[in-house]
Amino acid sequence: MLARKGKHRVAVEIQWSSETNEEVSRRQERYAESGVRCLWLFRYGGFPVSRELPAVRVRGNLDEGFVALIPTGSGKPSLPVQEFFDKVFNRQFHFGLPLGCKAIIEVQAGLFRCFSCLAKTRIVTAIVVDVGPCKYRFNMGDLVVDLELFKRIRGRIPDRLGIGSIKPRYRKAQKSYYLSNGCAKCGARLGDYEYNPGEDDETVCESPTGLRGDRWLHWSNWKTVYRFPIRIDKIWQNAIRQCEDYVETWGIYSMG
Numbered sequence: 001m002l003a004r005k006g007k008h009r010v011a012v013e014i015q016w017s018s019e020t021n022e023e024v025s026r027r028q029e030r031y032a033e034s035g036v037r038c039l040w041l042f043r044y045g046g047f048p049v050s051r052e053l054p055a056v057r058v059r060g061n062l063d064e065g066f067v068a069l070i071p072t073g074s075g076k077p078s079l080p081v082q083e084f085f086d087k088v089f090n091r092q093f094h095f096g097l098p099l100g101c102k103a104i105i106e107v108q109a110g111l112f113r114c115f116s117c118l119a120k121t122r123i124v125t126a127i128v129v130d131v132g133p134c135k136y137r138f139n140m141g142d143l144v145v146d147l148e149l150f151k152r153i154r155g156r157i158p159d160r161l162g163i164g165s166i167k168p169r170y171r172k173a174q175k176s177y178y179l180s181n182g183c184a185k186c187g188a189r190l191g192d193y194e195y196n197p198g199e200d201d202e203t204v205c206e207s208p209t210g211l212r213g214d215r216w217l218h219w220s221n222w223k224t225v226y227r228f229p230i231r232i233d234k235i236w237q238n239a240i241r242q243c244e245d246y247v248e249t250w251g252i253y254s255m256g
């Protein structure tokens with residue numbers, strides 16, 4: 001299929017039989033040489049994933065319809081081919097994390113008994129960035145951030161949530177900053193633990209005895225207490241690219 005709009009030419013190749021990757025690459029190069037951008041729909045997996053080869057896997061049949069197997073966020077692993085084309089032609093299909101795309105920041109927090117004054121205080125346990133097909137979690141204890149990024153996050157968390165001060169602290173050995181929570185009541189520093197991220201977002205964190213030096217923290221019941229929208233700029237992009245689970249691949253992103 002070849003479409004033309006003004007000086008732009010776009011081809012869509014639909015491969016129903018398995019093709020060798022060499023053959024696909026060769027054809028993609030030929031398209032590029034003649035100034036045509038080509039999108040590939042493959043019935044079989046195993047094709048190369050690269051910026052040079054915009055491609056998705058397709059499943060289905062004429063009776064049931066066809067779906068593109070591409071995560072679109074909100075936990076959906078696929079979308080009807082028709083909708084997929086709409087998104088492609090509305091510039092929402094991107095490789096890697098595109099600048100300017102929309103994302104949601106989730107602030108996860110839980111209750112914690114202060115070692116020092118024994119009051120219950122709320123502490124931030126993680127910041128989650130929900131963007132396009134992925135969610136990236138930054139745990140507070142090991143969040144190594146750019147201070148600019150930290151200030152932005154802190155500035156967006158409303159006072160009414162009862163979260164104490166969050167301060168960047170310098171870790172000499174790694175020559176980097178990390179974030180630690182403070183008690184909302186007395187200001188004691190609470191941040192220096194290992195936060196074990198659970199799969200379950202509905203967790204609490206409360207020290208069972210509330211004693212100073214108690215490391216037996218039960219991190220159950222932490223949950224998302226606040227959400228706010230952002231757009232991915234260079235600072236966010238850089239932070240996300242440093243995440244361990246960051247993978248460059250094709251995905252649907254909301255750009256509008």
Ligand SMILES: [Zn+2]
Binds near residue numbers: 114184186187188
């Ligand atoms: Zn306290």
